[in-house]
Amino acid sequence: MTDGPSLRQLLAAIGEPLVQLGAGSADLPVHGLAILDPDDEPGAYRGELVLIIGARGRDALRYLRAAARRGAAAVAVKSEEPDTAQLEAAAGDAGIGLLVVQPRARWDQLSALIRELLDSAALTAGLRDDSSDRDLFSLAQTVAALTGGIVSIEDATYRLLAYSRSDSEVDEVDELRRLTILGWKGPERYLELLREWGVYQRLRSGEEVVDLEERPELGIRRRLAVGIRAGSQHLGAIWVQQGSQPFTEQAGSALLGAARMAALSMLTQRGLPGTRSRDELVTGLLDGRVSADLVAGQLGLDPAAPSVVLAFAARTIEPDLPEHELHLAELARVVSVHVTAHRRGALVGTIGGRVYAVLPVTTAPVGLAERIVDVLKRRTALTVQAGIGGAAPSLRAVVTSRAEADRVLDAVSRTPDRAVGSIGDLRAEVLLGETLSLLEANPELHDPAVQSLVEHDAAHGTELVVSLLAYLDALGDVRAAAEKLHVHPNTLRHRVRRARALGGIDLDDPAHRVVSHLNLLLARRNP
Known part of the structure; x- marks a missing residue:
């Protein structure tokens, strides 16, 4: 059984004074949530937090002991002094944790929040202990380059999952970031302030990019933050601290795209055994090895939706293979951040030395491609060109759009001063290129x-x-x-x-x- 979030993490997320630790270690892990109503027979509560909802104060003592006998890690009881002292003593004798809940708190809201935290912890379990954390660290580096800030990624219990690294950060990081990295989680006194300011409520409620002004008296510099979500499930947040330079103009959109990518990364790592990874599905769709219906079913897309493919490639290929692979990975991350911010259902895959994006035809692909190429040149020093295929009537025809995007990119690559081309603009050049390739392949002609x-x-x-x-x-x-x-x-x-x-x-x-x-x-x- 993998460790769940600790009572300390649950308390930090819920916030005092609604819930306080009455007994037991704050570092005690919780593996699940159960409800104990006096009208029901107690069940098995191995490692769980049990909410005793039908009894308060000293009336809950017998249910506290029953939960402890059945393996509960901790119980939550509504109580006020002087009954709380009896509950604390009983929990100590039973060797379990006790959360004291204020009478005005609503059990339905409390249980919903705790379940969300437990679910999120299960989704992100092992990310720091597995090679998969490299994806989040790489994403953090990319977001840092695109926003001009200093990035950290955390889960729903404020556990630090990844952060950007830079030699120039030494004099730029504020106390909040320094303490977060040292403890691999947000310091509680700052978490309480963010809760008071309503920041966490905003991060949990949608895809809003929250802008926090600088608080010099508290040692906090300006920050941008966005919640990481999978449907209605809150998975965590991405934070960007401002350094010595202002944020870039596209910082907000880059942060939104990064949050969507982070959600996909977290969910992919917890995928079911035997299922194909998202990368395998996308590359299989692009080269025709995987059916569009399978991709749409596993990724929640409409297979009948018209789509268009964008192809990106670096202008120069590095002779050093590791450096080339590094640039290709950076290209893929930047493309992913931008197209995912533009359309949640965007797909990105890498085949050979090219990165492909599959987007709805409602997108203005030329303008988007031009922005991505410009950002790559300014922020990563990569000179990139892009080719855009024709509109595919459905996801099932993406292979054709990809082939056209490749031909356009081939044509663009023969024009050093051109960055982006579409099949509509370069059809003659594409046809000529195909004709010359046919002629080249047949010496007898x-x-x-x-x-x-x-x-x-x-x-x-x-x-x-x-x-x-x-x-x-x-x-x-x-x-x-x-x-x-x-x-x-x-x-x-x-x-x-x-x-x-x-x-x-x-x-x-x-x-x-x-x-x-x-x-x-x-x-x-x-x-």
Whole structure:
């Protein structure tokens, strides 16, 4: 049985003075919650916190002892002095913990909050003791880069799960962050203040990004925070402390996307044995190995929803494999944070050296891709390009959109000064690229006349291939082609005549002209 949250953590989440520790160790773990009503027969309460709801004060003594005999870790009883002293003595004799609940507290609200904390603790159990915590630490580093702040991720019981690291933090962190990292949880006196200010209530109630102003007198710098949620289940929160520089403009949206990613990470780590991971499902969907219906069923998506695929790749590939893998992982995290903030149901997967995002077609993909590319360049120094496929009528046709996104990215990669392209804007370039690839894969279709020009240039240091190609690109306009090549028009005319004579190329025949043009383009692609 894995350790559940301690009584101390439950008390910190519930808050005094509604509930106070009357007896037992605050570090006593609780593995579950049970309700004991005097009208019911006591059950088995192994390691559980038992709420005695039908009796108060000294009237609850017999039920306290019954719960202890049946293995309860602790009981919660409504009581006031002087009855509380008797309950404390009885709990001490029985060797169990005692939570003293104020009479004005409502059992339904208290039990709902405790169940939420227990469920969240079960979901996040082992994250600090397993290699999976690296995902959260990596996410914290990415959020730090995107927000310009200092990041920590905690679960619903304020247990620290991960935090960003930086050599420049030494003089920037405030007392709250320092104490949190030292104790792997938020210090209780600060938790109480945050509760008084209503911060935790806001974090639990939705996806609001909470902005906390600086409190110099308390040693607290400005912070942004957002709750981590899975449906109505509160799993924890992400905090970003401001350092020496202001937060970035996209800090709020980055924080929202990170919270959604953190929820997925927490839930994935607690997945059922034999189920496929989210990454496996997404990559399988993109390459056609996994059916859209299976992906939609396991990830809670609509398989009939129209979708579009965005493909991202770094402009340069690092020769050092570990460094390349590091950059690829950073690219994937930044893309995930942004698209998840944009659409909760967004999917992100990595295949080869490319990162793919699957989004609803209602999204404006070009603007989103441009923002992601810009952020990557400014915040991570990665030069990235993006290709956007056409709209797929459903999740089942995502493979087609992905293939188009790949072709667009191939076309964009041949244009160094272009960052983003879509199939709608680059259809001609994509079609030309596919045609050249087909020609390249079939040597028997190559034009021997153009090959003779290539060989002549290599042997004699001439520029017949590039000159003839410029002439054809300019549709026979000698002056425009000569200006592009920075040569005199007569020089270009001489080269074109020489190329035609040497290769026997017939530029007067439309079919021959097209074939020659394609082969010249292929020669330029593969010098």
